[in-house]
Amino acid sequence: MFDVVIMALLCGVVAVIYALTLAYLIMKEPEGKGRIVDIANFIKEGARAYLKRQYSIILIIAIIIAVLLSIFSVRMSLSYILGALSSVLAGYVGMWIAVNSNVRTTYAAKEHGLSKAFKIAFRGGMVTGLMVVGVGTALIAVQYLLYGGGPNTPDVIRDLIGYSFGASTVALFARAGGGIYTKAADIGADLVGKVETGIPEDDPRNPGVIADNVGDNVGDVAGMGADLFESYVGAIISSMVIAASAIRVLAGGEWIRWALLPLAIASAGIIASIITSLVVRVREGGDPSKPLTLASIISAVIISILTYPLSTWLLGPGIGIRVFLVVIVGLAAGITIGLTSDYFTNKNKKPVRRVAEMSQMGAALTILSGLSYGFLSVVIPAVGIAVAELLAYYLLSPLGFWYGIYGVALAAVGMLSLTGVVVSADAYGPITDNAAGIAEQAGLGENVRSLTDKLDAAGNTMKSISKGFAIGSAALTALAFLAAYTSSVSQIAGLDFSMSMMLLSILDIKVLVGMLVGIVLPAAFISLVIMSVSDAAFVLIAEIRRQLREKPGILEFKEKPDYGRAVAIVTSYALKRLIAPGLLAIISPIVIGFVLGPYGLAGALLAAIITGLLLGLFQGNVGNTWDNAKKFIEEGHFGGKGSETHKAAVIGDTVGDPLKDAAGPSLNILIKLMSVVSLVFSPVIVSVNLLRILGMV
Incomplete structure (x- = not known):
């Protein structure tokens, strides 16, 4: 079975080498x-x-957590450090290549045209995508080998939870901090620029324009990369944990085949990503969004083709076909979520155009129509995830209850095998957004700006799709961690695996109270993030107004704005205000577990996951609907730029900004990090909790 681990290691290394190439x-x-x-x-x-200031803060927090983990397991502590460093590496390399690809994309559009510019931007995104899957897969394999993993050492897999915990810690601060930064900058630049002074987007006279451009990279490249890196490694490790605990009891020595299966599927995903990157092209005059959308479908087909022989090799043809179908279910769920997000946020579809039309009657109808479509947009993804879980469970449950639960976790691995391509398409967006901004600020010709705007429009579509994919995959990953947590608690407490899940009945008062507490955590988290964005935007708007007031020559191109001052202000506020959401995500499951015990905590996790899924999907979709309605109007519809309709749409877009790029995406991290923390501290929660101390259990 070491062949699977070596294969995963080689695929990961090849992905990193190809990314660097x-x-x-x-x-x-x-x-x-x-x-x-x-x-x-x-x-x-x-x-x-x-990023330098953000990573310095993360380093301090990571060292403290690593020291605490070393009390329980030195190997888990080491894995935690590796997880944090891996996420930092993948995010930093992605951001570095993004800020070097943007200007090259602009120049290629000017000198060579659409095809060359698209090639550079897509390659830039592919670097981030391949670094995420390559580093994650390779280091899971390396740790398994270094720790002496094998059929007789299931504890090695439990130590790998630390790797996911480290990735989760970085993802929280990268996603929440990056979201606060980018949306504070965006709101500040838009309100003063478009609404108050009437200057267009990305205009060099706006003192907040560079901060806005920076935000695209720290939020949508480093932040999204860390988010999906966490989901990717989390889905793999949670599946391995279920195999090493519950399935080991049921399958004996064969459990190792089930434990290593997620690494085989991840390897298939890497191969599919590399092949896809070689065939994605766009012709001069073509639509860049088509090859980007097609990339996910091509990758899904290749993964499907590779999964069947891998699963039959590991588990035999009878079980292999069931595993193959579970992976197909996960892939289908991911594509369904993406297509639904596309429908509700694409400016060529009815919802966005209807919101744009409503904007003719003022900002109130812009907000109301957007809200209605936002709530409607969660229905199909939520039902799709529910159907996927049901199918995944029943495909493997004939082998036993815990095999069905393992199937749910494996569906998450199937969905996240698309991570390489999804992250690539998402990172493409900020590159082209920056390229369009650079073209505008540099005053390049209308022909160049039309090309960069075309590339940017495709990037906006892909960012909408990837946000839906991110929250959907986060929910499946969190559910996989919940299953792993329950199997871990059952093993620690010495419970019968066939009966342990029955203890999660909502008729149990501990579970019911836990669910009530868990429901409010996403709401509290959203409040903290949005307030942080509001406070940072408030200070930035005051700074932009001050510069325009004290330097009236800025609007006449006679004086230069102080871009650096605006960047410094947003950086400082974003980093200060991400501490509270971070502490909520890390500390709340420990407190709930101590007060309500392991099953009360399980109820809280379940409620937080469901609530977080719905709120995350809603916020991501409604924000992008308002954003693209504004862009549709800016193309000349319903009065075009500068009209009253446009001003109403800008207000809708401004309200949606912190929802789609800060609070919504940060919920992905909340539900996953809570689940990981619960799994890490499950031995302590089982042994030491208030109910046990008081003799109430």
Whole structure:
């Protein structure tokens, strides 16, 4: 069975090498000269400064947590450090290549046209995607080998939970901090620029424009990369934990085949991502969104083709076909979520155009119509995830109850085998967004800006799809961790695995109270994040107004704005205000577990996952609907830029910004991190809790 681990290690290493090769090819492309390089350097400096300060804070917190974990397990503590460093590495490399690809994309559009510019931007996104899956898969395999994993050492897999915990810690601060930064900058730049002074988006006269461009990278590249890196490694490890606990009791020595199956599927996903990257192209005059959408479908087909022989090799043809179908179910769920998000957020579809039409009657109808479509947009994804879980469970439950639960976790692995391509398409978005901004700020010709805007429009569509995919995959991953947590608690408490899940009945008062507590946690988390965005935006708006008031020549191109001051303000506030949401995510499951015991905590996790899924999908979709309604109007519909309709749409977009790019995506991390923390501390929660101390259990 070590063949599977070696295969995963090799696939991960190949992915990293290929990513670095693509980065090298991008850096060989000319970046031009003059104004576009100056603007790009401002963006680079701002992004680098933000990440440097953010990672320094993460380092301090990670060291404290690693020391605490070493009390329970030195190997888990080491895995935690590796998980944190892996997430930092994947995020930093992705951000670095994004801020170097943007100006090269702009220059390629100017000198060569659409096809060349698309190639550079897509390669830039592919670097991030391949780093995420390559680093994650390779280091899980390396740790398994170093710790002496095998049929007789199931504890090795439990130590791998630390790797997921480390990735979760970084993801929380990267996603929440990056979201607070990018949306505070976006709101500040939009309200003063578009609404108050009437200057267009990405105008160089706006003192907040560089902060806005920086935010695209720290939020949608480093933040999204860390988010899906966490989901990716979490789905793999949670499946392995279920196999090493519950299935080991049921299957004996054969459990190791089930434990290593997720690594085999992850390897198939890496191969599919690399092949897909070689065939994605766009012709001159073509629509860039089509090959980006097609990339996910091509990757899903390749994964499906590879999964069947891998699963039959590990588990035999009878069980292999069932595993194959579970993976198909996961892939189908991921694509369904993506297509639904696309329908509700694509400016060529009815919902966005209807919201744009409603904006003619004022901002109130912009908000109301967007809210109605936002709530409607959660129905199909939620039902799709429910159906996927049901099918995944019943495909494997004939082998036993815990095999069915394992099937749910494996469906998450199937969905997340698309991570390489999904992250690539998402990271493509900020690159083209920056490229369009650079073209606008540098005053390049209308023909160049039309090309960069076309690339940017495709990027906006992919960002909408990837946000839906991220929250859907987060929910499945969190449910997989919940199952792993329950199997771990059952093993620690010495319960019969066939009966342990029955103890999660909502008729149990501990579970019911836990669910009531769990329901409110996403709401509290959203409140903290949105308030943080509001406070940071408030200070930035005051700074932009001050500069425009004290330097009236800025609007006449006679004086230069102080971009650095705006960047420094948003950086400081974003990092200060992410501490409270971070503590809520890490400490709340420990407190709930201590007060209500392991089953009360399980109820809280279940409620938080369901609530977080619905609120996350709603916020992501409604924000993108308002955003694209604004963009549709800016194309000349219903009065175009500067009209009253446009001003109403800008208000809708501004309200939606913190929802779709800060609070909504951060919920992904909340539900996963709560589940991981619960799993890590499950031995303590079982042994030491208030109910046990008081003799009430």
